[in-house]
Amino acid sequence: MKILVCVKQVLDADGPVRIDASGKWIEEAPAARFRMNRFDEFALEEALRIREGFPGTRIDALSAGPARAAQTVRRALEMGADDGIHLFLDDERYRMPFEIASLIGAYASDRHYDLILAGVMAEDDMQGQVGPMVAEILEYPWATAVMSQKLHKTGDGPDASGTIYVERELEGGLREAFELTLPALLTIQSGINRPRYPALSHVLRARSQALITIPASRPGETDPVSFPAPRERIQSLEEPAPMKTGVILSGNPSEKAEKLRQILQERAFL
Amino acid sequence: MNNEIIVVAELSDNRILPVTYELIAFARALAAGDSAPVRMIVPGRETHAVARDLADETGLDTIALVGDPLAFYNAETWMTAMAARLAVRKPRYICIAHTSRGCDFAPGLAVRLGASCITAVEGFSRQDGAARFVRKIFNGKIKMDVTPERDTTVLTVLPGAFKVEQKSPRAHLAGSMEVLKIPDHPQKIRTLGVIPAEEQDLDLALADVIVSAGRGIGAEENLELIRRLAGLFSKSAMGCSRTVCDLGWLGYKHQIGLTGKTVAPKLYIACGISGAVQHIAGMRGSKMVVAVNKDPRAAIFQIADIGIVEDLMTFIPLVMDA
Known part of the structure; x- marks a missing residue:
């Protein structure tokens, strides 16, 4: 069985996030830290668990991004993916979900993956679109926000068939269950598992293993993997006004604590 | 280009969820600039009565999208049923709730329709007559203004972001109600039902x-x-x-x-x-x-x-x- 896991490299938003000079995306400060999207770590972990249950399964991890995204592909190898694929973008411009989904769709179209996994969304643009878009492009059934899955596989090789039982998350703690015919795509909700730390053996292997790097071409060019025209355009980015109605308490920590207690007492909470 | 705005109602147990009224308020505000017609689509097995009530209450023309395959939510049936009807209507905007189910089928629907797709929309502004949709990125640290490039745009609207004006008075003129029956059954997804929450805590x-x-x-x-x-x-x-x-x-x-x-x-x-x-x-x-x-x-x-x-x-x- 063949599984494709889509992993995205994102800027760690725990550090400062500043708008770049163009006003259309985020500045890459020298100290900026990039890492794998956490939701994709859950997706990769889920793939690794499926492989444990179905020995012989191969896991490809794929990332579409500029040169630095190779680190995230390598991280996926360290976590245990068998092969790492880098759809190489030759600039650092932000791409809309449909552009990325089209690239991944073009890559995956003749590779017969039985299952494609991705995180429920990316932590940076928070769109949650690429997964279901890839599925629709490939005409795979899909389920998003999956909280548990169970694979039923019959046969092996190209004639293999099967289904996957999934529970996806609804509001208020409810779930709904589906059975999808393979090949299928799932986007994985956080909390489905605990992503592992890379084992030393995988880290050593990943160090020497070459990535499969595929250049992604510009719209209209006829490379195997090429971009469509964007369907949306970012007009501007802005830092929201710091506060609409509230106040930021000033003073040293003790003074702030005293003020807070006063306010809470005035409002009869204490 | 058609300037129609479609609102996809979200139901639970054949009842309209409150987020649907937020979508209506959003669509009406969006329509106001160019007096575009707003229409509702109410998908489900038998939504005739609910759609009729909505048309009476809101004055909006309503389409009950009905049929046995729509008895339970399923990305494949929802998308297939809607795409077929929407491809013909070519609306300018399709407003869907940014709920678990809305997020599940909206992006696929956009691909099927060749439409732009903007998710988690919190509002919009107008510049030179064109609507710019506002959403947040990086855990809310940055606000992003996006414009669509295609004639049709699928929007998912964040629940709670767009307030419903005062309980609006019942419409003077009821909207029309049309019934469209869906024959096609899902091929690749089988719905097995909703699982209740494990532990409830009051x-x-x-x-x-x-x-x-x-x-x-x-x-x-x-x-x-x-x-x-x-x-x-x-x-x-x-x-x-x-x-x-x-x-x-x-x-x-x-x-x-x-x-x-x-x-x-x-x-x-x-x-x-x-x-x-x-x-x-x-x-x-x-x-x-x-x-x-x-x-x-x-x-x-x-x-x-x-x-x-x-x-x-x-x-x-x-x-x-x-």
């Missing part, structure tokens, strides 16, 4: 004060401090952001947000919570919000009444001792 719903922990608390053992802070108040409960549940620090019954509980206590104290839109959607109704976070740019401060930029581990003990 503490959060009943609490006057909710003290909520985010990833910013740093470590599981620091929850004890948050718990002690909650203990200062009577009728208080502990809440948390999704990440805290994912890390296994607290059970999912404590989760507040889009996919967790929606709460509206008298006082909400957010400790180390970044303020992603997913979390805000679950606590926006709180009467008073106190936010403590050491990151002065955390999005939670945008909605806080009282903001404190401090490290929790030094600040909370000071509050307890003050």
Whole structure:
């Protein structure tokens, strides 16, 4: 069985996030830290668990991004993916979900993956679109926000068939269950598992293993993997006004604590 | 180009969910600029009566999209049923709730229709006659204005972001109601049904004060401090952001947000919570919000009444001792 896991490299938003000079995306400060999207770590972990249950399964991890995204592909190898694929973008411009989904769709179209996994969304643009878009492009059934899955596989090789039982998350703690015919795509909700730390053996292997790097071409060019025209355009980015109605308490920590207690007492909470 | 705006109603047990009225308010505001017609689509096995009521109540023309395959939600049937009808109508905008199900089928629908797709929309502005849609990125730290490039655009609208005006009076003129029957059955997805929530806890719903922990608390053992802070108040409960549940620090019954509980206590104290839109959607109704976070740019401060930029581990003990 063949599984494709889509992993995205994102800027760690725990550090400062500043708008770049163009006003259309985020500045890459020298100290900026990039890492794998956490939701994709859950997706990769889920793939690794499926492989444990179905020995012989191969896991490809794929990332579409500029040169630095190779680190995230390598991280996926360290976590245990068998092969790492880098759809190489030759600039650092932000791409809309449909552009990325089209690239991944073009890559995956003749590779017969039985299952494609991705995180429920990316932590940076928070769109949650690429997964279901890839599925629709490939005409795979899909389920998003999956909280548990169970694979039923019959046969092996190209004639293999099967289904996957999934529970996806609804509001208020409810779930709904589906059975999808393979090949299928799932986007994985956080909390489905605990992503592992890379084992030393995988880290050593990943160090020497070459990535499969595929250049992604510009719209209209006829490379195997090429971009469509964007369907949306970012007009501007802005830092929201710091506060609409509230106040930021000033003073040293003790003074702030005293003020807070006063306010809470005035409002009869204490 | 057609300037019609379609609103896809979201139902539960054949009842209209409140988020549908937010979508209607959003669509009407969007339509106002160029007096575009707004139409509703109400998908489900037998939504005739619900669609009729909606048409009477809102005055909007309504399409009941019905048939046995629509008895239960399923991305494949929802998308196939809608795409066939919408491809013919070529509306300018299709407004879908940014709920679990809305997010499940909207992006695929956009691909099927060759449409633009903008998710988690919180509002819009107009510049030179064109609508720019507002959404947030990086856990709410940055606001993004996006414009569509295609003739049709699929929008998912964040619940709670677009307030319903005063209970609008019943429409003078009822809208028309049309029934479209879906014959096609899903081929690749079989619906097995809804699974009830595992453990229910009424503490959060009943609490006057909710003290909520985010990833910013740093470590599981620091929850004890948050718990002690909650203990200062009577009728208080502990809440948390999704990440805290994912890390296994607290059970999912404590989760507040889009996919967790929606709460509206008298006082909400957010400790180390970044303020992603997913979390805000679950606590926006709180009467008073106190936010403590050491990151002065955390999005939670945008909605806080009282903001404190401090490290929790030094600040909370000071509050307890003050």
